[in-house]
Every structure is written in C-alpha cells, then in structure tokens.
Amino acid sequence: MATRSYDHKHIEATAQEKWRADNLYQADISDSSDVSYYLLVEFPYPSGDLHIGHWYAFAMPDIYARVLRMQGKNVLFPIGFDAFGLPAENAAIKRGLDPKKWTYDNMNVMRAQLRHMGASFDWSKEVVTCEPEYYRWTQWLFTKLYEHDLAYRANASVKWCPKDKTVLANEQVANGFCERCGTEVEERHLTQWFLRITNYADRLLKDLDELPWKEDIKDAQSAWIGKSTGAYLAFKISSQEDPLRVFTTRPDTIYGVTYVVVAPEHPLVKKLIDDGSISNVKEVQEYLEKTARKTERERSENKEKTGVVLEGVTATHPATKKIIPIYIADYVIGSYGTGAVMAVPAHDERDFDFAYVHGLPCVVVIKATDNDTLPMTRAGKLVNSDSFSGRDSVEAQTDMIDAVGGESATQYRLRDWLISRQRYWGCPIPIVYDPQGNPHAIPEEHLPWKLPTDIDFAPTGKSPLATSVELLERTERIFGKGWKPECDTFDTFVDSSWYFLRYLDCKNADAFSSSVAMKKWLPVDRYSGGSEHTTMHLLYARFFHKALYDLGFVPTKEPFNERFNRGIIMGPDGHKMSKSKGNVINPDDFVKKYGADAVRIYLAFIGPYNEAGSYPWNLDGVKSMRRFLERVYALEEKVADIPEQNEITVMLSQTAEKVSEDAQRFKFNTAISALMIALRALEGGASLAKESYLTFLKLLAPFAPHLTEHVWELLAQEGSIHSVSWPQSAVAKASESDTVVVQINGKRRGEITLPIGADENTAFASASNIPFVAEALKNGKPKRIIYVPGRIINLVL
C-alpha cells in the first residue's frame, strides 16, 4: 500500500488554468433539452477572506455539481456577491477607506480564493448586488411592489441598534439584541418603509406543505409565521362610545373573564388620560414612564407581572353584563392582536400570575378533575357558563363567539418586513418626496437611482445620504424645487431576495431577468445554505417570489424546490471557532501543506452534509486524506495493458452506484468511505487494468478534481476528466453465492454460503452442519424457521 507524493501546487494551478481556458463549467441557459439542473448556494458577503465555513459552503455542493455534469445534466452552478452591507461602511468609518474600494478589493481576493478551491462555478453569470446594473432592478422591483401596495411607509415602533445606528427588522433581533453586532436594541418611533409580508402569511405557511424540505426547516418557518385562530371580542368601556376590542384564542372561556388588560402603548390609554376619564392619572403616568424606560428584553425576561388599574373607568362583560376593572400592564404586547386582552385567570398562566399579585377574582369555567391545578389551560366541559354549561368547550366555541357578538379571526406572529436602514452602503430606496412630503416612486427612466459619493460617514444616527449635496441637487433637478430624496437604503436582504433570478440573465439591460429562462430553470432544483437563514433570507425570498408571481413576473409560486441546511465546522476543541478562543482554523494553511483536494475530501468525510450538525476539525484529518490521495496516485504505477478483471469491474460498478446514491443525498462521507474500500480492492492485485483505474478516477474526480485531472493527463487521455461520462452502474452480481447469517433464537451462531436462490430446505440443511447448531438441534427440530433468502435464517427452538 504505497504512497507517492505529488506536487499539489503545480497540479492545482495547471488544472485550474485548463478549466478556465476551456470554459468547462459554463452552463448553456438556452439549452432546450430536458436535462437542466439549477444548483444554488447562498452567495457570500465579500468580507475579504475565505474561512473554513466558506469552504464547507461551496466545495461540498461543488462535488454534487461535478457528479451531475458527468451524469449528463446541464448544470447551472452560479456564484456572485451579496456586496452591500455594514462591514464595508464600518471599514470606511474606521480606516478612512472608500466602502466601494474595500468591497471590490475583497471580491477580487475572494474570486481568486474560490478558484483555488477548485470550485466549478460558472463565473460568466456572476451577480454583484452593489453594481448599478444589478440594483437598478432591485429598485425597479421595489417600485412595482409599491405600485401594488405591497410596500408602504408608516410610523411605527421599531427596533433600533445603537451601535450600528440603524433600525432592524424583527427577524434581525435575537432576544432583544442586534443579531449582527450583539448590542441591546432600543425601541424607537420612526417613519419607515415596510413590505407587506403579512399579506402572504397564510400562503407562506400553507405552501410549505408542498415543499420537499426537511420538517425541521418547515417547522421553524411555520413557528415564525405563528398562526393563531380565535376571535375578536368587544368590551364596552364606561366613558367611551367605541368598545375595546381584544383578540383571544379561547373565546370558550369568556365566562371566566374577571378583568381586561391593555398594553401601555395602546391608544386608548392616551385617550382616557386626555379626556379626563381616569382618576389616578399620576399613578398611571408613572407606570407608563417606567415601562417606556424598559427595554424589550427587560419586559419579557422579567416575568413578574406589574400593572396599574385604571380608576374611574370600567368595562362591561359582554355575556354576564358584570362591571369589571381595566388594567394597563406590560405583559400585554402592544403590537400583537389588538394590543388588549381579556383576562381569564383560571385558564391562562399569565392572567393567573397577574390576578394573584393584584388580588383579582378567579372564575373556573372548564370542569376540573382531581389532578388539575390552576391555571388549567386545556379544553374540556364548560361550567359556570350560563346556557353553555355542560357543553364541550371546543364544540361550543363558535356559538359562544356569536352569543357575545364577536367575530372569528386569525392572527399571525409575523410582522411586516421593515426594510429601511439609516446606512450608506446599501441600495438607495427609489423614492422622492414632493414639497408636501408625499412619497413618489422614481420612474423607470431615472433608474438606477445611484448611490451618491459625496457623503459624510461620521455616524450620527441620521442617514448618511442626507449629507449628500449631489443627491439633493439631482432630486431637485429632475423633479423640481422643494422635492427631497429618501435618504435611507434597503436592508441587504432585499438585494438577496431575487439574486437567483438574475443569474439566469445577468447582463440583461431591459429586464430583471429573462422570462424564457425563468420558465425553463425555475424553481431552483436544490438550494444549499446556512440554517441561520431559515427565518430570514429563506422566508424573505419566498415572500418576494410570491409577490412577483402575483404580479406576473415569475412563473412559479415557490422559488426553491429542495433546501439543504449545512452544518458548522467547530474548532479542534469542539467549540465554535473564535479568535478569542484561539481555535480558528485557517484553510489556507492546510491547502498550502496538503492541497485543495485533501481539504475538500476531509470536509466531505467529516460528517453527513444533509444534516445541519456541528463537526469538530480534526488536526490529523486532512493529513490522512492526503495519504489516501497519495495511494491513489501510487496506483498509477501498477497500471498495465491487461484486460479488466470481471471481479474488479463488478466491484467498481457497485461503487459507482453507491457514490451516485450518496452524492444525490448529500452524504459525501459515505461516498468517500466507498471509494476508500474500492481503492483497497484495487491495490490488491499485482497489476491493474488501465480501464479499471480510469473508472476509479472518474468516481473520485468530483471529490478530488485536481489530482484526477493530472493523472488523466498522465495516462494520455483526451480532454478533461470532468467532461467524460459517469461510469455505468450496471447491477451485476459479484458472485453466484450469498452469505447467509444463521441465528438461533435471534442470536448469531455462524454463517453459511448458499447458491443464489437456495430454498429453505437447502438453507436449513446447510445451517445444521454448523457444530454449534447441530449441538442445539440434538433435542429435536426447531419450532419455527424464518428464512430470508440472501440475508438470514433464524431457527426458533
């Protein structure tokens, strides 16, 4: 089992140059045959350095792209850059660099690095979101959404990151902290641009059923959308004409309501203070100030239920007509439902806690058993509910809603998508304001609406675009005196919501993409990316696509067919890689020492790619893969001009089948295991038929593209190994016999070799020859024999 060293640097450079010169990986978009396959990976942000996560993200799908091509598919495997974003701007502030230059320099570095990986991207379709040729269409698509009322401007309570000095979308806040920089977010009331993703909540949820995604990804999205069914119910307020509306998922517990609660932000509170209905104004205002000072996290983390009764006003129970108190309390969320709830302490945990602290009555309306403790949240038989008593709470629900004049309703946890950012390095929002302050979409002939360059970067919390004289002059020149530009830019997730459409026709100056190409190539066959995007990019892109579908711009309801979330590579110590822990793995070091092929194979071998696990980097792992490749290379010296051995041919065809299947499932680890086993079999003989060796090289080619290309040339083969056909996986039997396991009472007691298709009697006779079995059968025949041909014979005594 000899190894033979090779000069990986030379081999890699030569192969990469050959592929580039031959345009080997360019997909023919207009190809009319039925073998197209769109393989998509999430395009990177040009941060400047390819880390191990990038290798994992790009080199693994590349293996699949290469397998598919050899299997005759017309594979579109494009790449681009999600090039707008904060780090470029931060570099500008910190180091006085031009964000554009910083970004473009980084892209150049990363293009070279991606090539060194041996990735078979089709660079002719490259998309860069910060280029005017691209963002003009981001702007155009936005204006279409605006025309159809899917984009709007509103004053709302929004999340503000004090460090990045910009607002954030709901999805970009985790536990009250900025998802990007980890700073605690603040609440601000600002006028901002939103997209009506909530209009699509139900379709985003329902259409998940049809998608062949893993259940955990679907579950995460549907939890994020958060559908609740229930009802709006109205409570008459003593001093007011308009009733207070509440949303509840348990209208069946209406008879258990002992008070109502409104969120401190609820408009009713201000109204009641202003019209003098409230007698304890001072106390109420103190509470309002106290909650306003709290951060979102403080409000939700501190489970202690605070609140203040509104003295002087009362509500009327819609069924019993009893007078009940009204509270303000910050456990009620202003932005969900109606911002007000009916409180049922006996059957809701939060109401129970609040009632306990404030000494409020608790009325049980669902019959409890001895095992039940309050609060009891399950459904059951109604009690204390007038004429509804005795009925099942689920069954009676609709009648109860009707009885109190309520209406059935559905609520979603999902909020509209806040897309404006008070930052410079982003796509300008294509809106101008007339002298009265009304927004107007910028007409198509003025697109792209270019990002100005005369900007003061000093972070002030105001949009940097507001410091541009050129932008203001441009606006007035085109639209007239007194007109003002919108100074916010888009959330970068807007840019990335449609980039995969642009790959299909990236140079088109007349349309965002080609409708013919979209019809042929959409939806994307398989999309690989990070699980962190499940409730961000993946949800945004689905919404955007559905909106475009409704406008007749795209031919499919869903953008992506299969979705695979990849895992994470941990440091050698099993912890997440971080500079402070000193466990960061730099792929360049390993590539330099062992070669790109060894790093690729190592990552493929580390664990299953079809599950988003986390895999620690083993410091000896790449070395062992290099050893494997050197054994492959050494085998070349054994190649002789002899006919193929039948046994070897059959073995290789089985390997081909295994590798195809595993690659299809993204289980590259077991595919490599099969290749290792095959290699050992090939190493067995004194010499090896050239054809057999070539077959093996073809199977290995997607995994180790450089070395296999080199050996292909050594053996004087035509063209590139990457454009030949995948070896046939004819199912030929390796031999004429099967190995069958013999069990007694389910315990393995030996094995026998039987001719294929042997019957039970033959199998039993043969099994009886095993000494242990013969001994066991001394006292009589087995009670039962279970014989699974080709696998097992189990004797039950």
Added chain:
RNA sequence: GGGCGAGUGGCGGAAUUGGUAUACGCGCAUGGUUUAGGACCAUGUUCCUUAAACGGAUUGAGGGUUCAAGUCCCUCCUCGCCCACCA
C-alpha cells in the same frame, strides 16, 4: 416555559423497508523502516472473561411489540437548535 432534533467505541461517524451493530477514518498499541525526529509500512483495536476464544455483555435508562429492535411503541434522563409574556 413551548416546539423540533439527537443520544452508537477514546474521537468524527456507518448501518434503504426491523434482518451480521460498531463500516470508513482519526487516535492508540505492538512491530518494521529511519542516524534521530517526523513521515511511511504491517498487524491489532466496542467492552468483559481469556493464553486465545468458537464464551458473555453491549447502541442514554427502564419497560413493551416481534422469530428478530440502534431502527417501531410507552415512561424517564441528558444534550443541541429554534422560539419565547404572541393571549
């Protein structure tokens, strides 16, 4: 607190429909090779008993279904991820 997923050697992991548990690799051990280190090669490596095993045990714990369970069902424990006062 809720939802989802997962627990297999010292480690990463393997095991279509229930049908030889621990493939493949790392690490480790012994030997070889080498001036030495490293690299490389050979053999072994789930655990226990053992000179060796052809003996026994074993897929987080306990129970169940079955001729047969890592795989299916029930109870419990642990870990991970996501959501989290969403009425």
